[in-house]
Amino acid sequence: MDAVVAGLARDEFQYDAPLSKLSRWRIGGAADLVVTPASRDALARTLRAAARSGLPHVVIGDGSNLLFDDAGFRGVVVQIGRALGGVSFGSDGEVTVGAGHWVPHFVHATINQGLAGAIHAIGIPGTVGGLVAMNGGSQRKGIGEHLIAAEVIDFDGNVRWLQQEELDFSYRHSRLQDGALVLVSARFRFEPGDARALRREAVEIMRSRRAKFPKVRANCGSVFVSDPRLYSLIGPPGLAIERAGLKGLAAGDAQISPEHANFIVNNGQARSVDVLALIAAARRRVFELTGVAMLAEVRHLSPVGQLRPAHELADQFGPLPLENGND
Ligand SMILES: Cc1cc2nc3c(=O)[nH]c(=O)nc-3n(C[C@H](O)[C@H](O)[C@H](O)COP(=O)(O)OP(=O)(O)OC[C@H]3O[C@@H](n4cnc5c(N)ncnc54)[C@H](O)[C@@H]3O)c2cc1C
Structure with a gap:
């Protein structure tokens, strides 16, 4: 366990960490170790060390789709957080975004650039990594439709880009769910849209979600x-x-x-x-x-x-x- 955290800053890891704090359900016992890497280097080192330690290991985002067990987890949780976020816009509607970016902020950024196509994900409370892994979306859409390439890292620390067709997207499914590869960033292409009309649409989507979904609990x-x-x-x-x-x-x-x-x-x-x-x-x-x-x-x-x-x-x-x- 100590070998996994070697070289990490003290605020990048926690032993015996309550998983209930990492799940939107607020359920789960303690994990032996949770690491939240503050950089891509720290992520690569952590994944390598976790794999070599022989301990069970899992990568999560915001835990908005996860049920942790009452008995906790006897291994290493690697949480991809905001430190691994960031959005940059290219030409022709291309956007590259880090896996730890908060989805609603990502969607707002695309709207501000006058790009349509991500708006159905405006109310999804997770990271871009979780969104791509789950091929999440609403209105029967999935974010994979607009993904052109994904930057992934494996547990040996090797980084490569995969094309959309290599990610096996289907309804609420992608190849990332088998746990062998970790999303570092994703590149999307969106069609042009009118920012003001998109903002109105976003407000309407949020209004209808608030009316339908449970409040408070x-x-x-x-x-x-x-x-x-x-x-x-x-x-x-x-x-x-x-x-x-x-x-x-x-x-x-x-x-x-x-x-x-x-x-x-x-x-x-x-x-x-x-x-x-x-x-x-x-x-x-x-x-x-x-x-x-x-x-x-x-x-x-x-x-x-x-x-x-x-x-x-x-x-x-x-x-x-x-x-x-x-x-
Ligand atoms: C109130 C509420 C409303 C929701 N509405 C919707 C909705 O409208 N549509 C929808 O699709 N979902 C919805 N969800 C579910 C959830 O928000 C999405 O599935 C979200 O995309 C998960 O992101 P996350 O970062 O929380 O992932 P997590 O829950 O942490 O992880 C989910 C899966 O993704 C994997 N994963 C996470 N990050 C990475 C990464 N970087 N690389 C590889 N694998 C990774 C994990 O291993 C796990 O298998 C909702 C959830 C809540 C609480």
Whole structure:
């Protein structure tokens, strides 16, 4: 563990760090070590040292899509923060942005330059690294549509640029989710737009999100990914969960939001097991109702370093009846 922090400044790492402070859900035990590199050099050194240490290791951004375990994490969390941000504009609508940049600030910067295309991401509370890894977006769009190249680093410290087609983007998915490569910066190309009209659109998007999404309570955004078959049968996951009669269902201090059923909120001291129980219940009841097995967008980090869609673990709380081969 000490070898991982050798050469880092004292404020770049913390032993025994509460993961609840790094997750929007405010859930999770302690991680053995959290490193927040202050430079690209420090990032490269940390990734190399973490891999060589043989300890489990994981890279995160703002934790806005992550469920940390009540038992914490016996390894090294590398958090890509604002020190690895920064935006620069080129010609022809090109923008290069650091992985640690805060997404709403990035989108505002593109709007101020009169560039359209990133606006659907205006309300997403994460880093550009997390956004690209998740191919995040709203209005059924994903940021990968506009990405032209990604600067990535591996756990040997090698840096290279990948083209869009090498990142395997699909709905809320990219190759970065397998954890072998870390995004350092991304280059996008956006079409020209009218800055004033874009600003009005941004205000409208934020107004509609505020009206729809739960207020005040800690949450990690949409829990389940939209599924085309479910959509044609009932609509988005939130409506399906509501039709299954689960809106407002609680497990401990976790609750399927009474405001929007695709959100699970933390009413105080929720634990990861409570959230997983609700994910399992929603998945099971919607499957019974529609025959569609919803997939979780939120990812669970196990104490030994498995980072995977939360439903894969939640099924331990009540597996789906899979005789229909529907998973
Ligand atoms: C209130 C709320 C609303 C939300 N609304 C939306 C929405 O409208 N649309 C949407 O798509 N999402 C939404 N989300 C989910 C979340 O904000 C996005 O998925 C966001 O892009 C995640 O960014 P992050 O920095 O928090 O990533 P994290 O949650 O920290 O990590 C997510 C994944 O990305 C990986 N990752 C993070 N950084 C890097 C990197 N530099 N290199 C490689 N991999 C990396 C992690 O390993 C992990 O697998 C919402 C969340 C909340 C809390």
